[in-house]
Amino acid sequence: MESAGEPEAGGLDRRDFLRKSLPVPLTLLALLRAGEPEAEKKAEGDASKPPAYKASEHNYAMGIDTSRCIGCGRCAEACKAENDVPREPFYFRTWIERYVVQTNGETVVSSPNGGIAGFPPVNETGIVRTFFVPKLCNQCANPPCVQVCPVGATFTTQDGVVLVDQEYCIGCRYCIQACPYGARFLHPVTHTAEKCTFCYHRLIKGLVPACVEVCPTQARIFGELKARSSPLTRFMRLHEIQVLKPHLNTEPRVYYANLDGEVR
Amino acid sequence: MDPQLQPLMDVLQQVKGYIYPNEIELQWGLLVVVYPYVTGLVAGAFILASLERVFNVREVQPTYRLSLLTALAFLIVAPLPLLAHLGHPGRAFEIFLTPNLNSAMAMFGFIYAWYLMVVLLLEIWFDYRKDLIQWAAGETGLRRFLHRALTLGATDLSERSLSFDRGAGKLITLIGIPSAFLLHGYVGFIFGSVKANPWWSSVLIPIVFLFSAIVSGIALILLLFLFSSLVRGKDVDMACADKLASFLLYALIVDFSLEMLDFIHRLYEAEESIKILSQMISSRLFLSLVVLQVLVGTVLPMLSLFLVSPAFRSRGLLAAPAELRRLVYFSAAVLIQIGIFSTRWNVVIGGQLFSKSLRGLTVYKMELLGIEGFFMSALLLLLPFLILYLLVVLLPPWPDREARVADG
Numbered sequence: 001m002e003s004a005g006e007p008e009a010g011g012l013d014r015r016d017f018l019r020k021s022l023p024v025p026l027t028l029l030a031l032l033r034a035g036e037p038e039a040e041k042k043a044e045g046d047a048s049k050p051p052a053y054k055a056s057e058h059n060y061a062m063g064i065d066t067s068r069c070i071g072c073g074r075c076a077e078a079c080k081a082e083n084d085v086p087r088e089p090f091y092f093r094t095w096i097e098r099y100v101v102q103t104n105g106e107t108v109v110s111s112p113n114g115g116i117a118g119f120p121p122v123n124e125t126g127i128v129r130t131f132f133v134p135k136l137c138n139q140c141a142n143p144p145c146v147q148v149c150p151v152g153a154t155f156t157t158q159d160g161v162v163l164v165d166q167e168y169c170i171g172c173r174y175c176i177q178a179c180p181y182g183a184r185f186l187h188p189v190t191h192t193a194e195k196c197t198f199c200y201h202r203l204i205k206g207l208v209p210a211c212v213e214v215c216p217t218q219a220r221i222f223g224e225l226k227a228r229s230s231p232l233t234r235f236m237r238l239h240e241i242q243v244l245k246p247h248l249n250t251e252p253r254v255y256y257a258n259l260d261g262e263v264r
Numbered sequence: 265m266d267p268q269l270q271p272l273m274d275v276l277q278q279v280k281g282y283i284y285p286n287e288i289e290l291q292w293g294l295l296v297v298v299y300p301y302v303t304g305l306v307a308g309a310f311i312l313a314s315l316e317r318v319f320n321v322r323e324v325q326p327t328y329r330l331s332l333l334t335a336l337a338f339l340i341v342a343p344l345p346l347l348a349h350l351g352h353p354g355r356a357f358e359i360f361l362t363p364n365l366n367s368a369m370a371m372f373g374f375i376y377a378w379y380l381m382v383v384l385l386l387e388i389w390f391d392y393r394k395d396l397i398q399w400a401a402g403e404t405g406l407r408r409f410l411h412r413a414l415t416l417g418a419t420d421l422s423e424r425s426l427s428f429d430r431g432a433g434k435l436i437t438l439i440g441i442p443s444a445f446l447l448h449g450y451v452g453f454i455f456g457s458v459k460a461n462p463w464w465s466s467v468l469i470p471i472v473f474l475f476s477a478i479v480s481g482i483a484l485i486l487l488l489f490l491f492s493s494l495v496r497g498k499d500v501d502m503a504c505a506d507k508l509a510s511f512l513l514y515a516l517i518v519d520f521s522l523e524m525l526d527f528i529h530r531l532y533e534a535e536e537s538i539k540i541l542s543q544m545i546s547s548r549l550f551l552s553l554v555v556l557q558v559l560v561g562t563v564l565p566m567l568s569l570f571l572v573s574p575a576f577r578s579r580g581l582l583a584a585p586a587e588l589r590r591l592v593y594f595s596a597a598v599l600i601q602i603g604i605f606s607t608r609w610n611v612v613i614g615g616q617l618f619s620k621s622l623r624g625l626t627v628y629k630m631e632l633l634g635i636e637g638f639f640m641s642a643l644l645l646l647l648p649f650l651i652l653y654l655l656v657v658l659l660p661p662w663p664d665r666e667a668r669v670a671d672g
Contacts, residue, residue, distance in 0.1 A: 090272050090288035097282075109282035109623055135284075144460060150372070151355070152364035170358060171351015173291040174369050180460035182284025182620055186291070188269060191351030248459055264621045 053204040058159035060198055061225040061253040062212070063235040064134055066260070068219035071096055071132035073115040075211035075220065080116070082199060082210035089113040091185045093196040094136035094211055099262055101128040107262045133263050134220065136211070137162065137183040137196035138244060138252035145175035145184065145195075154193065160225070160253060161200055166192045180245050198222070225253065271629050281540075281624025290616050290628050294641045295345040300451045300473065301608045302342045302648065307448035307474070308481015309335040310384070310440060315511070317437040323507035329391065329661030330492070331485050336384050337652035343376060345644050348635050368454055379447050383440040390433040392659055393418060394426055410658060448477040455611060462537035462622075463544075463615040468526045475519040480604040482512045483597040488652075490594050496662070502586050509593045510575035516566050516600070523562075523607075540622045548617045548625055553610045561603010565596035 079085060079094045089112075096115030100108045103126045112119065115132070122130060143162050146154050153168040154175050164175075169192035176184040176193060184195045199209035207213070212222040223232030239257035245264065256263075275288050313331035315321045347353050360377075363370035397419050400411040418425075452470030459465050486508045493500045530538065545553055572592045574580045584592065613628050631637040 088266075088269055088272070089276065090269075090285055092285045095285050109621070111282070111285055114285050144458075147366050148369060148458075149364055150367045150369040151358040151362055152367075168355070168358070169352065170355040172346075172349075172369065173351070174367075174454075176286075176291050177616075178458055178460055180620055182286045185286040185289065186351060188266065264623070 055158035058203075059225045059227075060160050060203065060222070061139070061232060061255060062136075062198070062209075063221035063223075063232050063239075063241075063255045063257065065219050065221070065235070065239065065257045066131055066133050066263075067258040068217045069096065069132040069134055070217055070219075071098055071115055071119050072216065073118050074214045074216065075134060076114045076116045078210040078214040079196070082202075083197070085194075086188055088188075091188070091194075093183075093194070094134060097133045097135060097263075098130065099133065099260065100130045101260075101262060102126050103128055109262075131260060133256075133259070134211075135181065135183070136254060137179075138181055138250065138254045139196075139198065141251035141253055142249060144178040144180065144248075144250060145193075148174045148178040150174065157200075159203070161198050161203070162195075163197055163200060164193050164195065166190055169193050180248050180250060271631070275627055275629060278627045279624055280626075281619070282621055283619035283624040283626050284621055287616075287619050287626060290613075290626065292349070292612055292616060293628070293636045294630055294638065295349040295636055295644070297605070297608050297612045298345040298641045298644055299342065300448075300612070301480070301605050302338050302345070302645075303448055303451050304473065304477035304480050304604065304608070305484050305648075306335045306338045306342060306379075306481075307444040307477040308479065308483075309338070309485055310444040310481070311478050312482050312485050312508075312511070314437045314441050314444075317434060318441065321507065323503045324511075326501050326504045326663045327485050327489050327508065329659075329663075330488060330656075331481075332384065332388050332391070333655045333659065333661055334485060334488060334648075334652055335481075336388060337648040337655055339376075339380055339384060340651055341644060341648045343372075344647070345641070346372075348640065348644075368450070368457055371450060375447055375450050379443050383436060383443045387433055387436040387440060388659075389414075389416075390429045390436065393429055394421065395659075397421055407658075445474060449474050455615065458615075460620060461615050462535065463541060463618065464611070466526060466530075468522060468529075469611070472519070472522045472526060475515060475522055476604050476607050478515045479512065479519050479600060482508060482515060483600040483604075486512060486593055487597045487601075490590060490597075492662075500586075500590060502589070505590065505593055506574050509569055509573035509589070509596075512597070512600070513566065513569040513573055513575045516562065516569070520562050520566060537618075537622055540618045540625070544614065544618050544625055548627065549610055549614050552606045553614070556606040557603050557610055561599055561606055565599045565603070568592050568596050 073096055076092065076095050079092075080087060083093060085091055085093055092114045094114075095111050097109055097111045098115070098119050100110075100122055102108065110119065119132075139160065139162050141156075141160070143154075143156060146156055146162060149155075149169075150172060151168060151170055153165045153170070154162065155165070156162050171186060171191045171193070173186055173193065176186065179195075184193055186192070187194045199207070199211075202209060208222045209220075212220045221231050221235045223230040225232060227233060235257070236255060241255045241257060242259040243252040243255060244259075245252075272288055275290075279288070309331045312324065313328050313335065316325045316328045347356055350356055359370055360373040363373065393415060396411045396415045398421075400408050400415065403411065449470040452473030455461075455464040456466055456469030486505065489505065489508065490500060530541070569575070569592070571582045572580050572584045572589050580589070616626075617628065618625050632639060634640070
């Protein structure tokens with residue numbers, strides 16, 4: 001580039017200037033691009049796919065505010081549709097219970113067809129209070145179902161979700177017996193154990209579970225448990241939290257706010 | 265709707281109180297009742313056999329080989345109800361290949377293989393080896409071929425070799441007693457370790473299982489002993505029958521005490537599950553628990569054995585003649601089988617009749633046909649007797665055979 005160092009700049013006409021200076025940025029650009037060929041190729045390859053999902057970067061849990069649940073059953077319906085859960089009234093990945101605490105001290109609990117079509121009206125006399133409680137797999141951090149599975153077909157993922165490998169489950173049903181929450185069933189067609197997966201197929205695409213998506217009152221809050229700020233950590237900061245059957249030491253990762261002592 | 269699911273719709277109508285929706289389908293049915301009943305008979309029969317071998321109870325010697333063969337026949341059948349019950353029987357082998365070592369159930373394969381291969385088959389082989397050689401020498405055709413094949417080529421009849429057989433047999437029995445405890449204690453642990461289920465979750469369950477196994481095993485051998493004497497037209501060896509009946513009574517007393525301890529303990533602690541469990545006992549389980557298990561299957565045979573058997577006095581409290589004693593022993597042993605089967609039923613089915621919400625009760629609809637049905641289970645309970653018959657034909661266990669008499 002001797003011309004750039006020439007003292008008589010005035011002798012350089014426009015055509016010369018353009019001809020001589022044009023290679024400089026081009027060379028620079030070529031040099032810069034040559035320095036990162038891998039990154040460039042990767043960027044081009046990923047353009048058609050979503051960014052790779054890394055389970056180790058997540059830690060999922062769900063919060064449920066029972067005072068917000070109106071028992072509409074949209075969550076149970078969405079779950080059945082999203083996950084191809086058999087429609088019969090004895091297979092549920094999630095369901096809603098209605099509690100009616102009466103003045104005579106009795107508590108009447110019901111969940112007709114899992115609450116999918118809502119609940120029949122209650123007789124309004126003699127009632128202390130009523131409320132709804134959505135139920136699902138508690139995705140325990142200390143899961144009895146994983147412990148008892150004889151072949152390891154049910155397991156905990158790095159992001160804290162308990163899953164069942166349909167290709168591996170032998171259908172012995174021991175996990176169903178071991179679950180304290182009645183969250184599992186044997187699929188009548190595949191003959192393998194089934195339960196809520198937090199809609200894992202949606203999570204890896206960056207979506208929330210179907211039940212959370214459709215809840216009209218935001219009674220279900222889904223998110224990262226360990227993140228400094230997430231809807232879930234905010235929910236847990238602002239509410240008093242309880243879990244189901246804490247005496248069994250299953251360490252559930254479904255956290256309830258405003259949970260009544262009648263709920264088991 | 266799938267017509268196969270219609271029975272569940274009927275169950276839905278009979279639920280009392282509230283149960284979780286997924287609990288309408290009862291997970292473990294009749295086949296899983298048969299499984300602990302059968303393994304209990306295996307363990308019980310083996311422990312009886314070890315009485316003669318290890319503890320030198322001479323009177324029960326005539327039942328030694330019969331007990332071993334019975335244990336083997338039932339052990340061969342033991343995994344079948346489990347296999348038939350699996351959603352994917354074709355994947356059952358994964359329990360051996362890729363066991364989850366944290367799972368109690370994954371230990372099944374290893375305990376079963378250990379018990380079958382190391383304990384039962386070896387003990388039977390060492391005990392029969394000499395007879396196999398002698399039988400083969402005096403036979404022709406298929407029997408000769410089979411007996412020779414079963415010697416596995418070990419045809420040395422020298423005194424040194426025979427005394428090795430005796431020593432090995434005794435050592436295996438010594439290993440076998442804790443193994444038999446393990447086999448059935450393990451089955452109890454499968455249930456006793458389920459903390460989600462207050463009806464099962466008890467440290468006493470494996471021990472109760474064990475003693476009820478001993479009871480059922482002795483009762484079965486007593487039945488087979490009386491029955492085989494009848495069929496073979498031999499006089500019943502009453503010294504042996506009396507001794508069996510005495511041991512049966514001792515085991516029954518221990519078993520009943522443990523069950524009562526479990527019952528009183530639950531009642532006294534009165535945990536949150538007590539209300540629903542009491543409801544279950546007084547309604548859904550009344551016939552199978554109170555009537556069949558306790559009254560018919562335990563108290564009645566215990567009283568009759570107490571009066572007739574020479575367990576506490578040399579001639580028994582009533583000094584009954586031999587013929588009456590035989591009749592009482594036979595009836596008591598049959599009642600005990602009914603009682604122990606009810607015990608298994610009450611544990612397995614009972615543990616699923618109440619909701620884990622502790623708010624309701626469901627029902628169990630037994631099918632007649634199909635893999636989970638009544639006939640399948642009946643078949644699986646008859647199959648061991650067929651296998652036992654074949655074993656007895658091939659390996660006569662009778663002590664009065666010439667071969668045995670010749671031994672002294």
